Structures are given as C-alpha cells and as structure tokens.
Amino acid sequence: MQIFFFNLEIKTVLYPVHKNRPAQSSVENALTNIRDLLAWRIQSHFNESPADLDKWLEKNGNELIPADLKVNLPALNNEEWIVIMLSLIPHIQTNFFESVILGHLPSGGDFPEFGGVKASNHRGMLPTGETIQFILSGTDIEKRLQVQDMFREQHIFFKEGILWLEPVKEGEPVMSGRIILAQDWIEKLIFGRESAPRFGLDFPAKHITTSMLWDDVVLHPRTVQQVNDISNWLEHHHKLDDDENLKRKIKPGYRVLFYGPSGTGKTLTAALLGKQFKKDVYRIDLSQIVSKFIGETEKNLEGVFKKAETKNWILFFDEADALFGKRTNVQSAHDKYANQEVSYLLQRVEDYTGLLILASNFKNNLDDAFIRRFHSVVHFPMPNTTERHILWQKSMPSGLKKHSSIDLSELSGKYELSGASILNAVHFAVLQCYSRNDNTLYHKDLVEGVRKEFLKEEKSI
Numbered sequence: 001m002q003i004f005f006f007n008l009e010i011k012t013v014l015y016p017v018h019k020n021r022p023a024q025s026s027v028e029n030a031l032t033n034i035r036d037l038l039a040w041r042i043q044s045h046f047n048e049s050p051a052d053l054d055k056w057l058e059k060n061g062n063e064l065i066p067a068d069l070k071v072n073l074p075a076l077n078n079e080e081w082i083v084i085m086l087s088l089i090p091h092i093q094t095n096f097f098e099s100v101i102l103g104h105l106p107s108g109g110d111f112p113e114f115g116g117v118k119a120s121n122h123r124g125m126l127p128t129g130e131t132i133q134f135i136l137s138g139t140d141i142e143k144r145l146q147v148q149d150m151f152r153e154q155h156i157f158f159k160e161g162i163l164w165l166e167p168v169k170e171g172e173p174v175m176s177g178r179i180i181l182a183q184d185w186i187e188k189l190i191f192g193r194e195s196a197p198r199f200g201l202d203f204p205a206k207h208i209t210t211s212m213l214w215d216d217v218v219l220h221p222r223t224v225q226q227v228n229d230i231s232n233w234l235e236h237h238h239k240l241d242d243d244e245n246l247k248r249k250i251k252p253g254y255r256v257l258f259y260g261p262s263g264t265g266k267t268l269t270a271a272l273l274g275k276q277f278k279k280d281v282y283r284i285d286l287s288q289i290v291s292k293f294i295g296e297t298e299k300n301l302e303g304v305f306k307k308a309e310t311k312n313w314i315l316f317f318d319e320a321d322a323l324f325g326k327r328t329n330v331q332s333a334h335d336k337y338a339n340q341e342v343s344y345l346l347q348r349v350e351d352y353t354g355l356l357i358l359a360s361n362f363k364n365n366l367d368d369a370f371i372r373r374f375h376s377v378v379h380f381p382m383p384n385t386t387e388r389h390i391l392w393q394k395s396m397p398s399g400l401k402k403h404s405s406i407d408l409s410e411l412s413g414k415y416e417l418s419g420a421s422i423l424n425a426v427h428f429a430v431l432q433c434y435s436r437n438d439n440t441l442y443h444k445d446l447v448e449g450v451r452k453e454f455l456k457e458e459k460s461i
Contacts (some may be wrong), residue, residue, distance in 0.1 A: 387415075
C-alpha cells in the first residue's frame with residue numbers, strides 16, 4: 001500500500017448535503033453526493049466523533065444514487081452502489097479523492113486509513129478495498145470484515161463480472177488491492193451503452209453476425225433436427241435451472257460439435273442461432289489463443305471465458321482441431337504441456353454455462369474426452385443433388401435476367417459443390433455480367449465460376 005502525503009496549502013472546506021442543487025446529470029449528481037459522504041466520513045474521523053453510516057444513509061439515501069443509474073442494477077443496495085461509484089470516480093475526475101482529503105488536511109499529512117494507491121499512468125489516487133472499508137465502516141472491526149464479503153465469489157460483483165479486487169503481493173493485506181471496475185460497466189454507467197469488447201491480445205475473439213435468414217440455409221433434414229434441439233435448449237434451459245431435482249444433477253451449459261466439410265453452413269448456423277435468440281456470437285481466434293509459451297494458451301483462453309460467463313454469449317471455436325486435438329503419449333516436454341492444455345480445456349468447457357460450439361472438418365480429429373462431453377454432435381454433410389438445386393435457386397441474383405441456357409438441374413446434378421462454393425460461383429458469374437455491361441446471366445459464366453471453385457481444390461471439372 002502506498003501512503004499519501006498532502007502538502008498543498010488550502011483552506012478547510014466542508015461539504016454539507018445540498019438540498020436545493022441545480023439540475024445535474026445523473027452521474028454528476030451521484031458524484032456530488034459521494035463527495036458529501038466522503039467529507040462526512042473524514043470529518044467524523046478527525047473529530048473522533050461517532051459516525052453511523054446507516055443513519056446518514058437513512059437521512060440522505062433516497063437521493064444518494066439517482067434512480068436512472070440504478071436501472072442497470074436495481075437489486076443493489078446503497079452500500080453496494082457506493083462501492084461502484086467510488087470505483088467509477090477515477091475514470092471521470094482525476095483529483096476527486098485528493099480534493100476532498102485536502103479540504104480536511106490543508107497542511108498536508110499522512111492518511112493511511114483512507115487507503116488508495118497510485119497507478120503507473122494515472123496521476124491521481126485509485127481506491128482500494130481499504131478505501132471502501134474506511135468509508136463504509138470507519139474503525140468498526142466487525143463491519144470492516146463484512147465489507148470483505150463484497151469481494152468474494154458469492155457476491156453479485158464477482159458473479160456478474162462488475163468489479164473485483166486486484167491481487168496483491170503475497171503477505172500484503174488483501175484489501176490493499178485496488179478496485180477494478182469492468183470496462184463495459186464503466187461505459188454503461190457513464191454513457192448508458194455497452195460497447196463490444198475490442199479484438200486483440202487481451203480479447204482474442206471476434207463478434208460474428210449475418211444478414212442472412214434461416215430461409216437462406218439449406219441443410220440435411222437430420223442436421224435441421226439437431227439444430228432445432230439446440231434451439232430448444234436456448235429457449236427452455238432456464239426451466240432446467242429452476243427444477244429442484246434436475247438442477248442438482250445437470251451441469252449448466254450446452255456443448256455442441258459441428259463437423260463436416262468447409263462451406264456447409266457451420267459458421268452460418270452459429271450466427272443464425274445468435275440472431276434468432278438475440279445473443280452475441282463470438283468466434284475464438286485460435287491464432288491469438290495458441291501460444292508456444294507454457295501456460296499462455298490457457299491464460300489467453302481464460303480471459304475470453306471469464307468475460308463470456310457474465311454476458312451469456314455463444315462461443316464458437318472454428319477449426320477446433322488446433323486447440324482440442326487428441327492427447328498423445330508423452331515423449332517430450334512439449335507433449336506433456338500440450339496434454340495439460342487439453343486437460344485444462346476439458347474442465348473449462350464443461351464449466352461454461354452458455355452455449356459453446358466447436359467446429360471441425362473431421363470429427364475424429366478431436367480428443368475422445370471432448371466427444372463424450374458434447375450434448376450433441378451435428379454433422380454438416382455435403383449437399384446432395386436436390387439440396388444443391390435448392391441452393392442454386394436461392395443464390396440467383398434478383399436484379400439480372402436469366403438466359404434461357406441456364407440449367408440449374410444440370411449444374412446441381414453434375415457438379416458436387418458446397419453451399420459456399422455455389423455462392424462463390426454465382427458471385428463470379430454476376431461480376432462477369434457487370435463487366436460486360438450486360439444485365440443477362442449466362443450458363444457459361446456459371447460453369448466458369450464452378451471451374452474456378454474446382455481449381456481451388458485442385459479438381460478437374
């Protein structure tokens with residue numbers, strides 16, 4: 001813990017509760033009220049006078065936190081809101097805490113009871129758990145211990161990923177760690193909105209969406225049935241959580257494997273499930289996750305899981321073979337740590353409470369232990385002739401004329417293509433029309449598009 005000394009010459013200023021303030025924004029109003037609270041607590045401390053927080057809150061609590069701020073977390077009490085606001089203050093006013101303390105220590109001095117630390121970039125004071133203990137409990141030992149319960153795993157702060165205490169060095173008091181308010185909650189409280197997390201090393205996942213509809217998808221009937229099973233879980237899983245018998249026996253979450261050739265609709269199906277149930281879908285970037293350094297892969301993945309747990313996201317691991325592959329016999333240190341990664345993933349996947357989808361081209365590439373933990377294994381086969389004919393029909397442009405030479409039955413029967421390849425072939429043919437300033441789509445252009453798709457896979461047409 002860092003000790004702060006205040007040496008500025010400043011006149012003593014007291015901050016009484018103002019009954020007739022001019023209209024202010026909700027955040028400004030809350031900050032003014034928190035300033036009043038801090039001034040009252042500090043003044044009571046230096047006067048060595050009794051300071052009953054409950055009585056102070058009873059007198060001023062109705063206007064302590066404006067109602068429109070509480071909309072985001074209506075279940076929290078005033079003390080919990082005080083913790084949130086104290087955590088939010090450094091993100092709004094740099095010298096907030098210093099200005100209040102200097103009002104009572106005009107000649108400077110040591111004030112370790114208040115807690116607080118300095119950061120590497122931020123020039124002002126950052127509140128710690130000790131700051132919360134001082135404001136909410138003063139010197140009352142019993143209440144100070146009760147404050148620590150706010151930072152345990154059972155509290156809503158931890159469960160919802162709102163805020164937490166930064167770990168401290170071994171041997172230092174736990175409550176001397178600074179309070180970290182989650183970035184999404186900072187934006188929600190200040191701006192009333194929640195921004196998507198930025199893709200990067202700290203968050204190696206990308207938000208995926210689609211403008212397509214379920215009517216645009218052509219899947220095998222068996223695949224459709226299994227996808228409907230997933231939809232049933234998304235719609236009704238909360239009822240399982242409420243069942244007195246099943247909730248003790250069924251682990252939360254739903255784990256699914258999508259396997260089949262590329263272009264058969266695995267990613268699109270995941271995106272459409274998110275669109276249907278209004279859930280964000282994040283595709284894990286394995287190039288950012290997997291690391292050659294021991295323990296880094298688990299660390300990278302843990303960051304995604306922790307954030308996703310409080311958001312009820314759908315997590316989608318594309319090309320999951322790279323991360324969830326079979327364990328091997330230990331012949332080197334590399335094999336040992338690779339197997340440890342898989343063992344960690346097995347446990348973490350099972351603990352995730354939302355929908356988790358793994359996608360792979362080949363089912364047999366994944367470790368058998370993962371297969372046993374899946375609720376559903378969904379095969380996305382290459383479309384048959386009938387399904388390909390429907391895909392060709394659904395892919396036709398609406399703004400171009402179709403030449404009489406176009407024979408979709410021939411294209412679907414003669415050329416075995418995935419849905420994505422068919423769409424690529426149509427895309428090529430349409431561009432050929434535009435390049436000729438021609439509004440007519442020809443069969444030969446579609447065939448040429450098919451030929452290019454075959455060349456990608458080193459096949460002859």
